[in-house]
Amino acid sequence: MAQLNQVLQNVTERIVQRSTHTRTRYLRDIEEAAAREPVRKALACANLAHGFAAAPQPDKDELKSLRWPNIAIVSAYNDMLSAHQPLGDYPAIIKAAAREAGATAQFAGGVPAMCDGVTQGRAGMELSLFSRDVIAMSTAIALSHDMFDAALCLGVCDKIVPGLLIGALRFGHLPVVFVPAGPMPSGLPNRMKARVRQLFAEGKAGRDELLQAESESYHGPGTCTFYGTANSNQLLMELMGLHLPGSAFVNPGTPLRDALTAEAARRVAGLTSLGGSYTPIGHVIDERAIVNGIVGLLASGGSTNHTIHLVAVARAAGILINWDDFEDLAGVVPLLMRVYPNGSADVNHFHAAGGMAFLTRELLDAGLLHEDVVTVAGQGLRAYTQEPWLDEGRLRWRQAPDRTGDAEVLRPLADPFDRESGLRVMVGNLGRAVIKTSAVKPEHRVVEAPAKVFYSQQALLEAFQAGELEQDFVAVLPCQGPRACGMPELHKLTPALGVLQDRGFKVALVTDGRMSGASGKVPAAIHVTPEAVVGGELARVRDGDLIRLDSIEGRLEALVEAREWTQRRHVLPQDPDGGAMRGTGRELFDTFRNNTSGAEEGAMSILTGLDNRAEPDADLAIEREATREKDTQL
Numbered sequence: 227m228a229q230l231n232q233v234l235q236n237v238t239e240r241i242v243q244r245s246t247h248t249r250t251r252y253l254r255d256i257e258e259a260a261a262r263e264p265v266r267k268a269l270a271c272a273n274l275a276h277g278f279a280a281a282p283q284p285d286k287d288e289l290k291s292l293r294w295p296n297i298a299i300v301s302a303y304n305d306m307l308s309a310h311q312p313l314g315d316y317p318a319i320i321k322a323a324a325r326e327a328g329a330t331a332q333f334a335g336g337v338p339a340m341c342d343g344v345t346q347g348r349a350g351m352e353l354s355l356f357s358r359d360v361i362a363m364s365t366a367i368a369l370s371h372d373m374f375d376a377a378l379c380l381g382v383c384d385k386i387v388p389g390l391l392i393g394a395l396r397f398g399h400l401p402v403v404f405v406p407a408g409p410m411p412s413g414l415p416n417r418m419k420a421r422v423r424q425l426f427a428e429g430k431a432g433r434d435e436l437l438q439a440e441s442e443s444y445h446g447p448g449t450c451t452f453y454g455t456a457n458s459n460q461l462l463m464e465l466m467g468l469h470l471p472g473s474a475f476v477n478p479g480t481p482l483r484d485a486l487t488a489e490a491a492r493r494v495a496g497l498t499s500l501g502g503s504y505t506p507i508g509h510v511i512d513e514r515a516i517v518n519g520i521v522g523l524l525a526s527g528g529s530t531n532h533t534i535h536l537v538a539v540a541r542a543a544g545i546l547i548n549w550d551d552f553e554d555l556a557g558v559v560p561l562l563m564r565v566y567p568n569g570s571a572d573v574n575h576f577h578a579a580g581g582m583a584f585l586t587r588e589l590l591d592a593g594l595l596h597e598d599v600v601t602v603a604g605q606g607l608r609a610y611t612q613e614p615w616l617d618e619g620r621l622r623w624r625q626a627p628d629r630t631g632d633a634e635v636l637r638p639l640a641d642p643f644d645r646e647s648g649l650r651v652m653v654g655n656l657g658r659a660v661i662k663t664s665a666v667k668p669e670h671r672v673v674e675a676p677a678k679v680f681y682s683q684q685a686l687l688e689a690f691q692a693g694e695l696e697q698d699f700v701a702v703l704p705c706q707g708p709r710a711c712g713m714p715e716l717h718k719l720t721p722a723l724g725v726l727q728d729r730g731f732k733v734a735l736v737t738d739g740r741m742s743g744a745s746g747k748v749p750a751a752i753h754v755t756p757e758a759v760v761g762g763e764l765a766r767v768r769d770g771d772l773i774r775l776d777s778i779e780g781r782l783e784a785l786v787e788a789r790e791w792t793q794r795r796h797v798l799p800q801d802p803d804g805g806a807m808r809g810t811g812r813e814l815f816d817t818f819r820n821n822t823s824g825a826e827e828g829a830m831s832i833l834t835g836l837d838n839r840a841e842p843d844a845d846l847a848i849e850r851e852a853t854r855e856k857d858t859q860l
């Protein structure tokens with residue numbers, strides 16, 4: 227255990243060193259912004275009167291008296307995301323609970339939220355990644371009213387929690403609690419849904435049958451039950467200390483869910499400078515919290531999207547991380563959870579088997595999480611080894627079960643699903659990439675096959691339907707990166723590539739685009755950086771080139787004779803930005819595409835002015851090699 231903890235300490239110390247300049251400045255900035263009295267006291271009368279003009283009289287009196295803390299509600303409610311639909315009822319619960327706690331609460335602002343399930347495979351997916359930055363900016367607009375002593379962020383899905391968190395961190399002097407809605411009850415198992423999709427892709431199931439399966443899987447309010455980016459977000463909010471303990475996977479529309487929402491309002495009021503335990507979010511999210519998030523993501527087989535979002539969130543707090551940090555932790559963090567796409571269970575099964583409290587205790591006791599952290603539940607992460615329950619209507623917390631409720635879903639550290647968590651950084655002559663192998667069978671973790679280059683998902687799917695892909699091949703999709711077309715998820719490829727894999731062909735995907743957190747069984751080296759349209763090596767690949775994807779050794783290579791390779795031109799399609807999509811608003815995001823950083827820097831089109839370019843530097847590589855060598859001796 228001591229050796230595992232040593233790697234955790236080494237990686238954390240490396241991040242602290244790398245971030246000294248930016249983190250010091252961040253802490254200084256939030257110190258200067260912190261107020262020891264109601265923030266709204268600094269407003270002129272006119273500003274203040276505008277701020278409470280529409281408030282109900284009791285709140286107006288309190289807002290005018292400057293006695294009580296005032297809480298901002300920032301919400302991503304809409305009817306498009308099943309996960310966000312329950313949030314519509316939360317402001318009323320929050321306002322009532324705030325008053326009980328001697329505080330007021332105002333709906334400070336809404337943020338947009340895109341459902342990646344609705345836009346998957348469509349032009350709207352090209353706005354998805356940058357919607358994270360729009361959400362961060364919208365959060366800032368809400369909090370910019372300067373009426374607030376704390377905030378509650380209501381959001382669940384993919385880019386929404388990262389966007390809310392980036393925005394809230396830029397008001398790092400405020401205490402902030404994240405409030406989730408929880409997963410929908412289990413419907414048609416995800417594996418059966420995926421099976422019907424493959425049958426449909428093969429023409430063996432009709433559209434009615436497919437729609438029936440999808441509707442039985444996605445059937446009500448709440449987060450989709452696979453372990454994708456949305457549910458990875460919930461795990462991160464717990465392990466980074468921004469949820470009340472055990473909030474992540476309590477179903478919506480239940481008494482326990484509503485009790486946790488009300489308690490979040492009471493708790494955040496108590497965390498203000500007026501509440502006696504001032505806990506600004508900028509102190510909760512420090513290097514240790516970020517490392518705890520990475521460890522939890524790895525141990526759970528979480529979404530690859532967080533090799534981008536977590537980097538961006540860390541930057542917003544002045545903390546610089548890169549993919550080497552993920553990989554070095556992945557070398558010692560075991561896989562303790564198997565939830566679809568990494569298994570057949572869903573997050574409700576995980577929760578019932580012991581859930582976050584069990585997982586947190588196992589990792590803490592192994593020295594794989596920093597315990598000495600600041601959280602919204604108080605000092606130390608040990609509180610998160612408890613789960614909430616209602617004792618005759620009273621919200622309480624109790625210890626996690628000693629044993630897992632289902633060893634097929636959740637394992638103790640002594641008996642992991644895998645000694646390593648299955649996230650690798652791939653290096654070689656095609657650039658740097660990431661791959662998640664926790665859902666890839668061992669026999670598919672090395673693929674060496676001829677390249678077939680496609681410049682769109684549609685082109686590959688048409689080739690599949692035409693029967694042109696009945697062979698071993700590596701699908702290479704360049705020009706899918708952030709600057710090219712907003713780095714869409716290419717998850718629509720999963721059923722077709724899954725059919726070919728099931729037919730016995732060795733298939734893999736290499737792209738500078740993303741995959742969904744729900745992708746999994748087909749080996750995919752994604753987020754290739756630098757991306758093709760800025761000179762990345764994917765643009766040199768030609769049909770027929772032998773590509774080797776070796777996720778065991780972490781190598782991604784075009785096996786082309788060196789001289790021929792370097793003499794090749796970069797080939798880009800006529801319209802490398804994927805073409806202006808008429809009627810989809812794509813052109814409104816030109817500024818984001820033109821200003822975005824690379825995937826390993828969080829693909830950020832905001833905060834790019836911060837002095838935070840952290841490249842994987844030579845010293846780091848030497849140190850990493852040394853750490854690796856040491857690890858192999860473990």
Ligand SMILES: O=C(O)[C@H](O)[C@@H](O)[C@H](O)[C@H](O)COP(=O)(O)O
Pocket residue numbers: 341342343344346384453454455456529531715717741742743744
């Ligand atoms: O990163 C993710 O987890 C995905 O973006 C997810 O939020 C999205 O909804 C998937 O597309 C759902 O999977 P299906 O498309 O397979 O339903």
Ligand code: SF4
Pocket residue numbers: 306307308309310340341342343344383384449450454456
């Ligand atoms: S998990 Fe994905 S599909 Fe489900 S509501 Fe969230 S964004 Fe939409």
